[in-house]
Amino acid sequence: MSAPTVAFDPLEPPEPDVLVPRRRLRGRRRNTPLVAGLTLFSLIALVALCAPLLTNHDPIQQSLNEAFLAPGAAGHPLGTDALGRDVWARLLYGARVDLSVAVLAVVSPFVIGSLIGLVAGWFGGWIDTIIGRVIDVVIAFPFLVLIIALVFTMGPGTTSIYVAITLVGWVAYARIVRAQVLVAKEQEYAMAARVSGLPTWRILLRHLMPNVVLQAIVFSMSDIVLTLLAIVTLGFLGLGVPPPTPDWGTMIQEGQQFILSKWYMSTIPGLAVVLTGLSLALIADGIVEKANRR
Amino acid sequence: MKYPVYVAKRLVSLIPVLFGISLIVFFLIRLIPGDPAATLLGSHATVQSVAELRSQLGLDLPVWQQYLTFLGHLLHGSLGFSFVYNSPVTDLIATSLPVTLWVLASAAFFTLLVAVPLAVWAAARRNGVADNIIRAVPVIGLGLPSFWLGIMLILLFGLKLHWFPVAGFGTTIPAHLWSMVLPGVTVALTLAPILIRSLRASMVEVLGSEYIVTASAKGISRTRVVLGHGLRNAASSSITVLGVNLAYLTGSTLVVERVFSLPGIGQQMINSILGRDFPTVQGITLVFAIMVVIVNLLTDLAHAALDPRVKLA
Numbered sequence: 001m002s003a004p005t006v007a008f009d010p011l012e013p014p015e016p017d018v019l020v021p022r023r024r025l026r027g028r029r030r031n032t033p034l035v036a037g038l039t040l041f042s043l044i045a046l047v048a049l050c051a052p053l054l055t056n057h058d059p060i061q062q063s064l065n066e067a068f069l070a071p072g073a074a075g076h077p078l079g080t081d082a083l084g085r086d087v088w089a090r091l092l093y094g095a096r097v098d099l100s101v102a103v104l105a106v107v108s109p110f111v112i113g114s115l116i117g118l119v120a121g122w123f124g125g126w127i128d129t130i131i132g133r134v135i136d137v138v139i140a141f142p143f144l145v146l147i148i149a150l151v152f153t154m155g156p157g158t159t160s161i162y163v164a165i166t167l168v169g170w171v172a173y174a175r176i177v178r179a180q181v182l183v184a185k186e187q188e189y190a191m192a193a194r195v196s197g198l199p200t201w202r203i204l205l206r207h208l209m210p211n212v213v214l215q216a217i218v219f220s221m222s223d224i225v226l227t228l229l230a231i232v233t234l235g236f237l238g239l240g241v242p243p244p245t246p247d248w249g250t251m252i253q254e255g256q257q258f259i260l261s262k263w264y265m266s267t268i269p270g271l272a273v274v275l276t277g278l279s280l281a282l283i284a285d286g287i288v289e290k291a292n293r294r
Numbered sequence: 295m296k297y298p299v300y301v302a303k304r305l306v307s308l309i310p311v312l313f314g315i316s317l318i319v320f321f322l323i324r325l326i327p328g329d330p331a332a333t334l335l336g337s338h339a340t341v342q343s344v345a346e347l348r349s350q351l352g353l354d355l356p357v358w359q360q361y362l363t364f365l366g367h368l369l370h371g372s373l374g375f376s377f378v379y380n381s382p383v384t385d386l387i388a389t390s391l392p393v394t395l396w397v398l399a400s401a402a403f404f405t406l407l408v409a410v411p412l413a414v415w416a417a418a419r420r421n422g423v424a425d426n427i428i429r430a431v432p433v434i435g436l437g438l439p440s441f442w443l444g445i446m447l448i449l450l451f452g453l454k455l456h457w458f459p460v461a462g463f464g465t466t467i468p469a470h471l472w473s474m475v476l477p478g479v480t481v482a483l484t485l486a487p488i489l490i491r492s493l494r495a496s497m498v499e500v501l502g503s504e505y506i507v508t509a510s511a512k513g514i515s516r517t518r519v520v521l522g523h524g525l526r527n528a529a530s531s532s533i534t535v536l537g538v539n540l541a542y543l544t545g546s547t548l549v550v551e552r553v554f555s556l557p558g559i560g561q562q563m564i565n566s567i568l569g570r571d572f573p574t575v576q577g578i579t580l581v582f583a584i585m586v587v588i589v590n591l592l593t594d595l596a597h598a599a600l601d602p603r604v605k606l607a
Contacts, residue, residue, distance in 0.1 A: 033433070107348075137314030140590075142545025145563070145582045146318075149575060152567045153325040225437045233549055236441050237564055252442055256553075259445060260453050267449075270442035277437010285433055 034088075034286020040279035048095035057086035057092040059246045071264055072177055078268055081254060091272055092154050094246035099242070099276070100157055102228035105165040110220050112166065113173025114213060118204050120174065121181025131174065138171045148239060156242050161234065165227060172223065180212035214291055221284030226278045232273055248273050299596060308587060315583045318574055320364050323351070334377070334572055373577035378569045383577035391581070393463055394558035396470060400478030401485070402540065409489040410525075413601045416490070417497030417528075418520045426491060435487030440546050444480040444553035451476060461555035477550045484546070485539055492535040496528040530601040533555055535579050537593025541586040546583075 045052065057076075061081040069080040071087075078087035091235035096110060120131040138146075150164035184190055185208070193203045236251025248269040255265025326333050331348040352360045368372065373383035416428040452460035464473045500506065501524050509519045525538030555561070559578050566574035 141583045144545040149579045281433045281436040
């Protein structure tokens with residue numbers, strides 16, 4: 001068995017990676033990863049939102065006589081690329097594109113996958129068997145390979161990316177929620193709801209969902225990181241958000257040709273991905289820790 | 295249940311999965327917006343050439359008939375004909391697959407080389423400084439794009455230090471091996487953090503069990519207890535984790551081959567996508583899925599063979 005979006009099994013109970021040994025501080029335990037992650041992520045999101053305030057340059061505007069300026073050049077803090085576009089502006093506007101796509105692309109797999117998992121776990125029987133078979137088939141494809149094949153067939157663009165990630169990504173949520181429902185439906189509150197004759201949809205959405213969704217939320221945090229990586233990878237392979245829209249993956253790919261003389265061209269957008277990934281991974285870690293404490 | 299029966303059952307369980315895979319790969323072409331034949335040929339196509347391609351792809355037949363034809367070809371070992379290279383897709387795959395297997399082997403080797411010692415070290419000195427640092431690594435590793443890491447390694451070890459070739463596969467076996475170091479390390483550095491996490495967890499569990507206490511009480515050295523008794527038992531459950539990761543790794547070879555210009559099936563897939571060579575893309579997607587299925591099968595079989603506690607259900 002393999003998970004589609006992750007290299008680790010989403011069904012495995014997450015274990016917090018404690019960056020700082022837990023200790024009591026004024027009677028309350030600090031959740032350092034969560035605080036650090038939220039701070040870093042808010043900062044990145046704020047910078048992306050305020051992009052027009054932080055640069056005067058248009059990220060798409062070419063200016064060929066200003067190409068290949070090194071970082072620190074007058075008016076261009078991070079230099080310019082091969083077409084004379086300002087790198088700082090492209091980095092900021094690229095953050096807007098990549099972050100919004102990564103966050104939005106996780107929403108529909110989350111909703112669809114959780115609902116499917118809920119249905120499979122609750123009803124069992126042939127419904128569960130069929131859903132289980134479909135899941136087995138989808139996870140037989142390496143995540144990236146299927147995404148790339150789907151984006152290719154549907155044509156490049158953000159819509160294709162959303163659809164492809166939804167078609168592949170729901171599986172992880174379905175597996176997580178299904179496993180949780182199997183446990184939850186044997187518990188007394190679920191029995192009580194069933195015996196009291198409530199309509200099934202009400203039991204599922206109002207009683208069961210709030211109790212089983214936590215694991216899915218925890219996973220969605222690392223899923224945003226993996227989706228961000230997928231989007232940036234698509235950009236690197238020339239299959240992502242079509243040019244001239246700025247995207248970190250495309251920037252890394254464009255810089256690769258000049259890596260020997262202009263090492264910073266690929267390095268800078270890569271660091272942006274790593275920082276963003278780190279902030280989200282810290283948040284995910286913090287949520288796991290919070291969930292384990294409950 | 296006897297082991298051969300288990301193997302047979304496991305093989306039978308593959309049939310629906312393989313069937314489903316063929317269905318998905320078949321329906322990929324249906325996702326092309328509009329008329330697939332016209333889209334594939336681009337805007338300069340004539341009406342005649344579009345009609346020709348449509349009948350060549352069998353798109354003028356009913357869907358079920360198309361699928362049966364596709365399945366029939368598949369069972370005869372045919373994956374169709376490449377538009378761009380004018381040769382059977384299976385030939386293209388046969389020439390590039392060995393390179394991908396080299397990459398996979400190298401990646402698995404370096405992942406184990408990095409992950410096992412660190413996981414053992416962390417588990418043996420639980421909650422120590424090293425353990426806390428090693429446990430923090432996955433948090434940082436999660437958001438690391440493998441292609442970017444590859445470029446950075448090329449920059450440092452290829453272009454600045456000249457230790458390793460920056461691209462290509464070489465022509466001799468030693469050259470192959472040498473060219474596989476950086477790609478293997480690239481995958482290992484993105485994959486090892488996750489493997490460390492699970493391996494450490496199972497090591498901690500094993501080291502807390504009674505037979506370890508017994509072994510220590512007998513006066514066996516700590517090193518021997520950890521490596522001989524601990525790692526040996528933790529390893530069998532880690533095989534599953536490695537299997538899951540190998541499946542994921544199979545996909546990441548695609549990116550690594552691109553970065554290091556290795557002529558494997560991942561690189562072939564990207565080139566076919568850029569050349570709009572649909573049958574090749576379809577064929578390689580299928581091969582990737584089958585590779586994952588085989589890896590998963592071997593993992594399960596190895597796990598069941600090595601660990602007598604596994605229920606052969």
